[in-house]
Amino acid sequence: MNEQPNTFDPASLASDYLGEAATLLAHDEPFPGGAVVPPIYQTSLFTFANYADMADTFAGRRKQPIYSRGDNPTVMEFEKRVAALEGAEAARGFSSGMAAISATVLAFVGAGERMVAVRNCYGDAYRLFERLFPRLHIKVDYVDGADPDAVAAALPGARLLYLESPTSMMFELQDLEHLTRLAKEQGIVTTIDNSWATPVFQKPISHGVDLVLHSASKYLSGHSDTVAGVVAGSAAHIKHINEQTYSQLGGKLSPFEGWLLLRGLRTLPLRLPHHMKSGLTIAERLKAHGKVERVNHPAYSNHPGKKTLAGYAGLFSFEVTEDVDIPAFVDALKFFRIGVSWGGHESLVVPAKASLEQTPGINSMARFGVSPRTIRFNVGLENVEDLWADIAQAFDKSKK
Numbered sequence: 557m558n559e560q561p562n563t564f565d566p567a568s569l570a571s572d573y574l575g576e577a578a579t580l581l582a583h584d585e586p587f588p589g590g591a592v593v594p595p596i597y598q599t600s601l602f603t604f605a606n607y608a609d610m611a612d613t614f615a616g617r618r619k620q621p622i623y624s625r626g627d628n629p630t631v632m633e634f635e636k637r638v639a640a641l642e643g644a645e646a647a648r649g650f651s652s653g654m655a656a657i658s659a660t661v662l663a664f665v666g667a668g669e670r671m672v673a674v675r676n677c678y679g680d681a682y683r684l685f686e687r688l689f690p691r692l693h694i695k696v697d698y699v700d701g702a703d704p705d706a707v708a709a710a711l712p713g714a715r716l717l718y719l720e721s722p723t724s725m726m727f728e729l730q731d732l733e734h735l736t737r738l739a740k741e742q743g744i745v746t747t748i749d750n751s752w753a754t755p756v757f758q759k760p761i762s763h764g765v766d767l768v769l770h771s772a773s774k775y776l777s778g779h780s781d782t783v784a785g786v787v788a789g790s791a792a793h794i795k796h797i798n799e800q801t802y803s804q805l806g807g808k809l810s811p812f813e814g815w816l817l818l819r820g821l822r823t824l825p826l827r828l829p830h831h832m833k834s835g836l837t838i839a840e841r842l843k844a845h846g847k848v849e850r851v852n853h854p855a856y857s858n859h860p861g862k863k864t865l866a867g868y869a870g871l872f873s874f875e876v877t878e879d880v881d882i883p884a885f886v887d888a889l890k891f892f893r894i895g896v897s898w899g900g901h902e903s904l905v906v907p908a909k910a911s912l913e914q915t916p917g918i919n920s921m922a923r924f925g926v927s928p929r930t931i932r933f934n935v936g937l938e939n940v941e942d943l944w945a946d947i948a949q950a951f952d953k954s955k956k
């Protein structure tokens with residue numbers, strides 16, 4: 557391999573790297589009746605024994621869930637674990653990654669204000685910023701997050717800095733320590749979408765980021781059976797989100813999906829090293845393949861943003877040579893199924909060519925010059941030699 561990751565060997569135990577948080581994933585105080593798995597509190601509301609309990613709970617003198625649009629005990633177990641994994645004081649679950657992103661950003665940025673976002677951020681975050689935000693009179697400036705001077709120039713007067721390292725589709729890195737220092741000097745809140753690295757490979761709070769966002773639909777769930785989101789940060793920031801947007805916008809996480817996420821999280825430290833190893837194996841072979849012009853994988857970057865990554869997820873993209881018939885290549889793949897999302901057990905392929913035709917005019921990939929010859933792979937948990945044989949035969953069938 558050209559450049560081995562220097563801090564995490566996939567053969568080592570991710571649970572060692574995660575420390576106490578890994579123990580919390582596998583071990584907890586027994587739940588009611590001695591159960592090792594929490595019950596699914598499939599209830600909309602929680603009653604009070606008497607007037608005084610209700611009054612004390614409403615006044616904040618006593619803690620008890622009131623209504624599941626606010627708190628639910630199954631969801632709270634998920635939130636507790638994500639907070640521990642991210643080294644945060646608190647976390648809040650949401651019905652989707654986009655619910656977490658919209659509620660978080662709108663809690664800190666209002667009408668007449670401005671925020672700065674990295675270009676090539678997740679497509680629907682971009683569409684939120686481009687479609688709804690102009691109607692709310694919120695201005696978003698996009699920057700090349702790899703360039704700290706560009707970020708520094710855009711920051712003055714902004715309320716929020718929106719990071720995603722690595723970015724969607726292009727996998728460009730940002731120097732979290734440098735950028736959060738710039739933002740802190742001006743009292744600007746920083747958020748990062750950490751869905752790709754997960755806390756197994758990147759802990760942004762320890763590098764100065766205020767709030768960590770996840771599409772929990774991806775690696776945190778890991779089984780392609782849930783759409784969910786979460787944000788983690790300081791107790792004060794999460795309280796602000798609770799008060800400003802969470803309860804009122806109403807994008808809460810359901811107890812059953814919270815339970816599925818708890819189940820998925822238990823194997824997070826086992827899954828990520830496997831995705832890393834298989835992903836790097838395939839990236840290396842693609843890099844050496846005559847039909848591949850470049851591989852967009854953070855392992856091949858020399859950017860300082862790499863220093864906060866302890867390892868690499870199994871999602872990356874590559875650009876094929878002009879003589880590759882992309883639709884034929886995609887159709888010839890057998891183990892890489894054609895579909896959006898990622899982070900589950902199954903390998904997936906997304907050709908940028910098709911995505912570029914989505915929502916013309918408000919497509920960040922089109923705007924920021926993503927090549928139509930880019931193809932994204934989600935490398936799943938299948939046998940890596942089966943995956944490679946599949947790719948090799950698909951290239952053979954895709955000559956123009």
Ligand SMILES: *Cc1c(COP(=O)(O)O)cnc(C)c1O
Nearest residue numbers: 652653654678749751771773784
């Ligand atoms: C999927 C995704 C999201 C959105 O999450 P949903 O759970 O689908 O709402 C946000 N960020 C990234 C990087 C994603 O891949």
